[in-house]
Amino acid sequence: MRIFFAFLTSLLVSGAIYGPAWADDAVAPPATQDAPPVATTKQARLDQLFSDLKRERNEKAAERIAGNIWNEWSQSGSASIDLMMQWSQKAVEGQKFDVALDFLDQVVTLQPTYAEGWNRRATVHFMMKNYGKSMSDIDHALQLEPRHFGALSGLAQIMALTGHKQSALEAWQKVLAIYPMMRSAQDQVGTISEELAGEGI
Template identity: 85%
Template sequence: MRILFAFLATLFLFGSISLPAQAEDPATPPVVTTKEARLDQLFVDLKRERNEKAAERIAGRIWSEWSQSGSASIDLMMQWSQKAIENQKFDVALDFLDQVVTLQPTYAEGWNRRATAHFMMKNFGKSMSDIDHTLRLEPRHFGALSGLAQIMAATGHKQSALEAWQRVLTIYPMMRSAQDQVGTLSEELAGEGI
């Protein structure tokens, strides 16, 4: 009997026999696995966060999720487009981004990046069209809403710019640039009403 006990104890210690798994700790939240579920949780966290730096970290994680297309080819074209934008080679960037939105039309960040390229070229109409596509795919895209607000301000539509910045703040309350723009535009519009 002692030999059998010693044998079973040895097997247990070296992992050949395992005990049944213990029940999961109900206090431990389940791991979020889908991209949509991760984004939903990040947006909840972003809306609740009252520390500006912590909110910036959450926003960075959201951008990281948005940047993952699920395709190595699309990701590579997005990298090339970003490099072209940084080098102010907007036509080259648009060539890549046209391919991105053609190959993966449900990838919101492809549309947003193309909107950014158009914006930097001052093609506001085309930028707004791409922003519209972005927001249809991801209505919480605070980057696209920020771009819309900047276009509205640049074209003299202050009230629309203010409304777009306010939409940004409903999603990302601690975004400093949005807070500043809401304050500035509110003062300007109040002054115009006098």
């Protein structure tokens, strides 16, 4: 259990859940006559980033692409929603989980099609060990964005913590199908596969 909590904490600290430190990298340079056209819609940018992420075999380069994806996910299109997301982050950092949930309840109510709102609330529920509520929010996030490797990682952790190793393995494998160079997912697939082999599944 400590391993999973430490993993989640490292995601929070690194900004993987709450927005990458290298978010500025996601700003596309203005197109020139000689440059190829820059994807203009959020969906087009995400599709290109996911395509790049799947092909990338350099771990650090893949992390930068994943950071750009998080940057796209974090943009709700609403200044008030973005502000509530920031407030929820500060509340989590201060271990004020109930306060964070209050903000995130408002986020998902006001903008139910914003996948990152659901993912963020799932994360807070996970930290409070409300696994059922976390899984419900993960389901919402994945319905809106099936490629959300953060939400899938959360699902994998819950499955492992609740003793469903095979389901955890399958969730981590889905993560790797989207983000092949995610080191933590690679490690978990290896570890859980060995454990299941030892149990003679």
